[in-house]
Amino acid sequence: IGPIVSVYLQVWLAIEHITLSDTPDQLVWRWTASGIYSASSCYLATFQGSMTCFSWKLIWKNWAPPRVKFFHWLASQDRCWTADRLARRGLQHQPRCPLCDQAPETMRHLLLECPFARQTWHEIL
Template sequence: MVGAFAGDSTEPVRGAAQLWKTAAPPRVRFFYWLALQDRCRTGERRHRHGLQPTDACITCDQEPETIDHILLGCAYSREVWVTWMDWLHLPNVDVRPQLFMEWWLSNRKRVDKHFRRGFDSIVFLIGWMLNARTFDGSTRTTRELAVDIRLVAEDWRMARYRQLGILLAGR
């Protein structure tokens, strides 16, 4: 399978197969492919390369801004996740800080199989919007971002991502 291996390693990248099957725009899947390999432009990475003076998260200013922190570790991000998991009636989804891809792969197993592909799509959308918010200088509250995510989710659903519609229906 093309793209299942990172660099010269012969070890498959955990989550690559599920990532490429997720119903999301190609640019979003590519972003997650970079995230899987820790190749996103984060504060930690820019600081390491001498491009900025600090690696602190611009949202919470409490921890280094890594991709895992942006997507799940930041208190702001976790609040958005909790809001969405409540809206979707998915109480079994754990939003404690951890490696994002490990979190996604373990939590997708906790979702009913009928909703799993939609869950994958909404996870990718929420993470995409959290990352974009980090870099667009937005000062939206978590509730405002959650509503914006809902609007984009509706656009994705109308565009062709049916699985997302199944998850959102009646919720």
């Protein structure tokens, strides 16, 4: 079966139980019980199927000083000026982490993977 025939059969199966009537067509908004469009229901529909993430609480609702919260927020958005971000913008950057000289400087490397960071976390924890 060719692709056009296949689509034709799919349409046929989708509409075979539909009967047409003389009543005028009516637009129904499926995201409200009344079927009437509202901007708020449209806004809520954009989150349909998404998962709620409470990482903002981890960043903003804690005892850390505001500058630490802000840095945490920048790091979570990957918006700190690490070498990989400088490279993406075509700006001058160091090819490797200046602390360990073992890997490219990324936010993940600086905070989690760099031996200096791991040693720091080990000392703190």
